[in-house]
Amino acid sequence: MALVDAFIVNVAVPTIGAELHATGAGLQLVVAGYAIPYSVLLITGARLGDLLGHRRVHLAGLALFTAASLACGLAQGTGQLIAFRMIQGAGSAVMIPQVLSLIQRHFTGEARGRALGLYSAVLATGAAVGQVLGGLLVSADLFGTSWRPVFLVNVPVGVVLLLLGARVLPRDDARAPERAHRLDLPGLVLLGAAVSLLTIPLVLGQEKDWPLWSWLSLAASAVLFALFSVYESRVARRGGTPLIAPRVLRHPGVGLAVFRIMAAMAVNGGFLFVLTLHIQGGLGYSALRAGLTFAPTAVVFGLVGLTWRTWPASWQRVLIPAGFALTAVSVAAVGLALRDGHEAGFRLYAALAAVGAGLALSFSPTLTGALATVRPEDAADASGLLATVAQLGQLMGVAAFGTLFLNRLESLGASGAYTSSDALLVCMFALAATAAAGAVSGLVRRRR
Template sequence: MTDLSTRRPSSAGPATPTEPPAAARPFEAPAAPARPGLLLLLILTGQFMAVLDVSIVNVAVPTIRVDLHASGAALQLVIAGYTIAYAVLLITGARLGARFGHRRLFQLGLAGFTAASLACGLAPDTASLIAFRLLQGLGAALMVPQVMSLIQRTFTGTARSRALGVYTAVLAGGSVAGQVLGGVLVSADLFGSGWRPVFLVNVPIGLVLLAAGHRLLPRLSVDRERRFDVAGLLVLAAAIGLLVVPLVLGHELHWPLWGWLMLAGSALALALFVLVERRIAARGGQPLIHGRVLRAPGLLPAAVTIFLIMFGFSGFMFAFALHLQAGLGDSALRAGLTFGPIAVGFGLSGLHWHRLPARLHPPLPVLALLAVVPGYLALGLLLGSGDQLGLGGELLLLALGLCSGCAYSPVFARALGRVAQQDAADASGALVTVIQLGQVVGVALLGTVFLSSVDYPARAALSGHALEVTCALLAASAALAALSAARTRPAGSAG
């Protein structure tokens, strides 16, 4: 694939054997921010809010149904509209950040997300709530890719590893916190507001972040000579949209014909995207995702591994939440707290895996994923009878979280470790999209498997059996992830 970005000089540091020559790197070498801790807190709080809003609405659905007289399809769009807009536009958000500045796009996305959250909290009817959720997803799609790009371009070495570890903890904690916080806010019914605080809680946080971002976000160089690949953006957005919409809505609508047609159209659109990108490159243009990004050693197998990990993690969270609430009759708050051990384990290992002996770092992802396989099988057997989760089960969840984090964080670091600085936005957008697609596909496919084995209301034992079947598939996905992780290497290793 032809690449014309080699025209511009760079002051970046020494190139590794896998990096392009110095002239190919237009951005400056990463410089430590003046207040790295505060900067990381700022951008990861924005990331946390975006992750939180994927799950926080789930527990508010019954109240929204009654208050707004919403139909089942409308409620599904309230939940899914955010995810659809978010997933479809992530790559676009990453490219806009590279073109106009990560600082500017983070602030713009945060402002849009905050304003849309306020509008959601004040929505008078279902139609407006759906529209505002789409706008909220748009704001998140502009903001979130800048988080990884800012980490890539302002942190180096062990500081970057720590930052990526905290990023991992945020991803794990946001999903669980959404369930817990949503349950708390809806149960509190503050001033008779019912479901509205699940959206309004973002507003004061967003305003504080906007004020802090004005002072803390660095002003990094931008690539204003890079032209927009409008054709690639439109075709890729169409491909992702055609994939995500039927996966999100398919089960609720009993997999209609139009959903299968959209999935087939997604495959065709993806093939068209490849052809469009090759044609642009052959003509000397600048494709949406440069070929050198995809050719970065280990990036593709790392992306596959990350997809499979998030596929399993998100699919398990969805099925287990249904089992706890619909099968065992737990409250939303109690169900959210039950997830605590796996979230804590995921976050802790993501933060501290690098403290393990250096000789364990290269094989760590494979070993951790191989340990996850019997862990899911054991959990399925433990829950198959329909009994409540005891201390042994909570410890098993903790172990699964620890192992998942020990796989995810080092693989993520490897995925970005050999990407040149001027490609940080492209790689960040691609990987964040992979994470989001892994979550959507995991919930859709594993959720379908789970729900096809049980029809609520049902006995706890039947719900437990459905979860046991799902855990067997989770074990299989972990085994596939281990095979993929075996093809990744740390950035400093040969090959």
């Protein structure tokens, strides 16, 4: 639900704007209102679970997310919808890290590997599923409710999950609440400010034509990230409890995994965003057809993400570079299939399926390999870190490749399917280059 909701609203935006008489800035904040608190609070949510109990915090986040989804579906104005979307994002940030921490603490050996594989498959498939589900729900116009089911669909699912979670999730350590005073508040403030200063211009800068404040914000975020790193190292040396334990970053393979996850999710986010712009704006697809276009990517991503661990052992070492290489070839093939401004038929859907396979092989083995050997006591730090990296990668991909697409359209000085396909082809080649960099990183052996 959390990953779907980052994307499900995309195809509903035109309908929301028409019904609520929203401005362009207001619609942008409907989308960004979820992404910003979600990105900022992920690491804090992971730490809260470690301190207060993962079961307790997960159910609290799920309840907040479900209630906010209901409020979004009932919103009567743009301001209300933006506010409830922010609460929904905060609920996701509290809910999501507990899943990975619970896996780390309650599964071992092959069982942990299988659970991590399932987690990573669901995590990255959510983006494409969101596009598909959004198109279906908006076009269905259930009971004349227009765009509202894209939020209301979470309510029955959330209620069922709350009931099931209360029964089946492992009980928390009774001593966990006693450790709540160890929350690193200065570190939390520094990290929250750094991530906010990074995500806000990434989300809003493109629409505002990258004004000076957006670049100053990005520069300030780099400074605050450096200060956060210095402060956390100092806290650890003094025997304190930093928000992110430095040993997690020094753990074999984590640094390389951060780069690979960032690259894979940047390609994922950028690919979905620019292709949506092209097929809805350039080709004039309806919300339903636009959503269904991504079905091959979502289905194949899920299938590969769930089965790659059962493939021959001799293949396992090359899955990551092969996945990035397949992604590079297939995103370029999507651009070539659509280069003439017309529909491409089977060639397009075959390339979209290959994108799903390539991204699954790039992302799932990377995440599973990085976390399989992390110590249980570091589960919260690792889960928050990698979930944040995945989300920031999506945002950076949307910002970078979306800007490239729109700037190319503007430079061509014309409108229409052919012009849009030209801009799309440039973006797809840029996405292919990013995936190729990931393929090179996939050849690097992680430090023992």
